[in-house]
Structure formats: structure tokens, C-alpha cells
Amino acid sequence: MAAMKIEPFALERFFAEHEFSARHLLCASDCETFSLGELLALEPGADEAFEALRLGYTETAGGPALREEIASLYKGITADDILVFAGAQEAIFVFMNAVLNAGDHLIVHSPCYQSLASVAEAAGCRVTRWPAEAGRGWALDPGDLAGLAGTDTRAVVVNFPHNPTGYLPEKERFTAIVESARSRGLLLFSDEVYRFLEYDAADRLPAACEIYENGVSLGVMSKAFGLAGLRLGWAACRNHDVLGAMAAFKDYTTICTAAPSEFLAALALRQRDAILERNLAILRGNLEALSDFFTRHEGLFSWQRPRAGPVAFPALRFAAASDDFCAGLLRDRGVLLAPGRLFGAAAEHFRIGFGRRDFRSGLEAVSDTVREKPA
Ligand SMILES: Cc1ncc(COP(=O)(O)O)c(C=O)c1O
Known part of the structure; x- marks a missing residue:
């Protein structure tokens, strides 16, 4: 039997190339990361216990x-x-x-x-x-x-x-x-x-x-x-x-x-209660900003407002594929969005992630770009 051959993981290969160099990571699928210190501070005595591990x-x-x-x-x-x-x-x-x-x-x-x-x-x-x-x-x-x-x-x-x-x-x-x-x-x-x-x-x-x-x-x-x-x-x-x-x-x-x-x-x-409360507060705030963005640019994008999670999958109305749009944003503004083809999906879509605290500055950079587009 031949050794296992597996398709390259398109999204992970894309992240391997850009995740740690893009100025604005706007397609992450996780919530704002905790530091070790923040986590240990949630429980009295946790730092001593961690050292003794x-x-x-x-x-x-x-x-x-x-x-x-x-x-x-x-x-x-x-x-x-x-x-x-x-x-x-x-x-x-x-x-x-x-x-x-x-x-x-x-x-x-x-x-x-x-x-x-x-x-x-x-x-x-x-x-x-x-x-x-x-x-x-x-x-x-x-x-x-x-x-x-x-x-x-x-x-x-x-x-x-x-x-x-x-x-x-x-x-x-x-x-x-x-x-x-x-x-x-x-x-x-x-x-x-x-x-x-x-x-x-x-x-x-x-x-x-x-x-x-x-x-x-x-x-x-x-x-x-x-x-x-x-x-x-x-x-x-x-x-x-x-x-x-x-x-x-x-x-x-x-x-x-x-x-x-x-x-x-x-x-x-x-x-977990404290952790989830913090992360949901970030998500809710960012989702409002995202929702405003799509209302302002209704002629350019369509989207389904999610009911859960840190990602949405909007589509461009002005192009059949999001690849050029995403590549242009990365090149000109340092904003990383994930093109739909990475998910094997309709190419006009792209993934946007809004779980991080710095989401709004990235979204602002997208706004700067789309303001230049005719609606
Ligand atoms: C739906 C889904 N399942 C599994 C995973 C893998 O999670 P992890 O990277 O924590 O192993 C991911 C990561 O993006 C995901 O989105």
C-alpha cells in the first residue's frame, strides 16, 4: 500500500505565508488570545502551582x-x-x-x-x-x-x-x-x-x-x-x-x-465564565462595527449576520471572485482576509474574523479602500 498522500491544507498554507506578517489579521477564527500571566491571575495560587508542575x-x-x-x-x-x-x-x-x-x-x-x-x-x-x-x-x-x-x-x-x-x-x-x-x-x-x-x-x-x-x-x-x-x-x-x-x-x-x-x-x-464573558463582549462590540460597515457598503457586499462565533462569510457584489480584492487589501493596507476558494466555496465570498481586540483598526483600513470604490 502506498504511503498516505493528503491534499495540502489550503487555509493553513495561506496562514503559514501571511498570518505572522500581515499588519491587520482580519480573518482569524479564534477569540482574543490570553497571555500566560492573564490566565494565571484568574486563580489565586495558580502561578506557584504552575511552577511546581x-x-x-x-x-x-x-x-x-x-x-x-x-x-x-x-x-x-x-x-x-x-x-x-x-x-x-x-x-x-x-x-x-x-x-x-x-x-x-x-x-x-x-x-x-x-x-x-x-x-x-x-x-x-x-x-x-x-x-x-x-x-x-x-x-x-x-x-x-x-x-x-x-x-x-x-x-x-x-x-x-x-x-x-x-x-x-x-x-x-x-x-x-x-x-x-x-x-x-x-x-x-x-x-x-x-x-x-x-x-x-x-x-x-x-x-x-x-x-x-x-x-x-x-x-x-x-x-x-x-x-x-x-x-x-x-x-x-x-x-x-x-x-x-x-x-x-x-x-x-x-x-x-x-x-x-x-x-x-x-x-x-x-x-470559563470570566473567560467567555470577556470574549463575548469583544465579539458583540466588533459585530456591531461590522454590521455598520456592511450597512454603509450595501452596494458592494452582501452578508448573513451570524448568530454565533467569531467569523462571517460575506460576498462581493462587484466581482465574481474575492482573490484580487483580498490580495489588493494585503498589498496596499496590510489587511489579511481569507478568500472563499480556501474553503472550497463560492469564490466571491471571503472570511472575516472579528474575535480580536484590534478588529476595528483593520476594518477601518478596509473602509479606506472601499471608499475609493464606486458603489
Ligand atoms: C471548524 C474547525 N474545526 C477544527 C479546527 C482546528 O482547531 P485547532 O486549530 O484548535 O486544532 C478549526 C480551526 O480553525 C476549525 O475552524
């Missing part, structure tokens, strides 16, 4: 105290239902390789964070896109599954709140998707890395692992908690055959996560 291997599943904290994010989930990974990315890679078999059919919410489709393809699975369209408000119709699923279908992959569109379904719609997966005996891989960033907490969906015994909920410290540098994520699942297969595969990827990351993630989860 032993830097040995940690448990493959993740330390029990950390898994308890993660489990407390869910209803009816225990520490035994949690498997910790080096970021959500590792969990995706491991699920697709350890749980699926070559030849399996997979239905993937699209456009998507590329690894949700590319890893399975590289593992020999057949992937069918489940397209979300701007014209339907980026909504997925649960009824579509009847036409997409066949006898060889093993799993459905969804991502709510969604990257890059910011789409969040109503609970009834999500439940209908879950029921459709259940009635067909499909695994539901539910990428929930933007959970807890609902602007109205009442809109938060139940986690897939809570309401479906074959649901795998993907979580991470990177997005809602603003701690991407910890590289710490998890899978939550009540089906222990799935979790066991993933744990056995992880022995060949990272074995275990970094002890400092586990310590800091547990601390952040204990203090």
Missing part, C-alpha cells in the same frame, strides 16, 4: 482532573467519555483514520474547515459534500440526508456554529439532523469548536454527545477560550468503541498532550 508524560486519555472539567461542559457526560488531543486538528485526524475504514462513505457539511473532508479522503473514504448555500442562509436541510446517504455511508460530519459562515441552526433543525443520522445508524462527527460563542446563550445547541449515543462532539481551547497556543482539544463520546479506537491510534500521533497545556486548560475551564 511536573513535566513528565501525562495520561493518554488526558489527566483525570482535566477530563472532569471538560465533562462538566456537557450534560450526562463523564470523564470516561472524554479523550484529550493536541488541538481539535489531531482529534479530526485520529477519528478519520482510526474509526473509518477505506471505502466508507462520509457526508461532510460544506464549505468546511478542510481537514474535515481531506483527511477522510486521504484515508480512502468516499466523501460527498453536503452543501450549505448563501441563498438559503447557509442552512442545512435535514431532508437532504435521505438523498445523500447510501448503504455504505458510515458517518455524517457537521460543524455548528459553522466556520466560515457563522451559521447556527435552530435546535429543531439540529435535532432533525441527529434523528436522521440515528435512523440510518450513522456516526455523527459534530465539530463544536465554536460552541459557547452563541451571542444569545439561549441559542446554544445541545452537544451531539449528549443527545446521541453515536455522536462525537469535538471541542477545543483555541476558539471560544482564546487559548489556541495550548494546542489542546478533545472528543466527547458515549460510544466507547469509538473512543477506544481513537485512543489506540493516538499512541502513534502524540501519545499524550503537554503537561503545561493540560494544567492551563483545566484552569481556564474552571474559570
